[in-house]
Amino acid sequence: MSIRLYVDSPLAAGTTLALPPGAARHVQVRRLQPGHALLLFDGGGAEWPAEVLAMGRSEVTVRVGEPQAVERELPFTATLAVGMPANDRMDALVEKATELGVAAIQPLVCERSVLRLDGERAERKQAHWQAVAVAACEQCGRTRVPRVEPVRPLAAWLGALSSSQDLGTRLLLSPxxxxxxxxxxxxxxxxxxxxxxxxxxxxxxxxxxxxxxxFAAVGLGPRVLRADTAPLAVLGWAGLRV
Known part of the structure; x- marks a missing residue:
């Protein structure tokens, strides 16, 4: 299977490109050499075959081929607004939600939150979770990267929503x-x-x-699911019904 790498800039067929540092490190770790093939994607819904042209100490240069349209998204838009679980559970939630096809994740600080983020720390965490989503896309075959939104207090997020905002069916997971x-x-x-x-x-x-x-209250059965399990259960169930 070809290595798939995300490039955070628009790709164009026939161009020569120096891979960004993260992607270049991945190529070097996998010990690719000039002439080896890989796949790139820029989040626009296509895969771009590429060939390694040169390997430097910290730079990898590739030639980009013709794009191939790829559709691996869910046929509907799914957003998860989650009171952030603590420790590494939020990392796992972002990773698995990306694999299951989520379009956007809204991290929230709630009254009972253990994990409380604001300011620069919240920005660093958002960037980290966005990188987790990118890595999950590289692994699972998606060509569109879900958005991880800035961390917000629940009350502020709810207050900013309008009745006309198109979020689809609004579901409140409640026991x-x-x-x-x-x-x-x-x-x-x-x-x-x-x-x-x-x-x-x-x-x-x-x-x-x-x-x-x-938001309409819905239950997920007689068992109490963890904060990181409940939204993933809904996402997986919805995706398997289409």
Missing amino acids: RPGARPLAERLPAGAGFCTLSGPEGGLSPAEEAAAEAAG
Whole structure:
């Protein structure tokens, strides 16, 4: 299988390109040599065959071939708005959500969040998670990289949403008894945005604010799923129904 690498700039057939540092390191670690083939993608929905022309100590030069249209996306748009789980669980959530076809991930700080980020630390984490999404795309074959949005407080994010904003079906993942089964709320093939809480869940006030913003409470069965499991369960279930 060819090495697939993401290039964060528009590609053009017939051009000679010095790979960005991360991609160049990957080629060097894999010990490719001049004449070896690889695949590039720039997030625009195509794969670009390329050939290694030269290997330097820190630079790799390739010739870009003709693009090949590739469609490996879900036939609907899925957004996960998540109260960030702590430790490395957010990294795993971003990776697996990318593999399952998510279009965008909105990290949130909630009342019960263990992981609290703001300022420069939040920006560094966003950049790290975006890199995790890129690496997952390189592995799974996607040619469009999902967006990892800037970290926001839940209240501010809900307050900025408008009723006309096209998020698809708005789903609030909730363990409370009154939540309806997911299958009753989400038609097959429909786009959606799920909102889920951190390890301690969303507070009653946060759930009420979400419902006021158009989110309908849904349950995922009799077991309590972890903060990083619940949104992935919805994404996988929805993707397998099309």
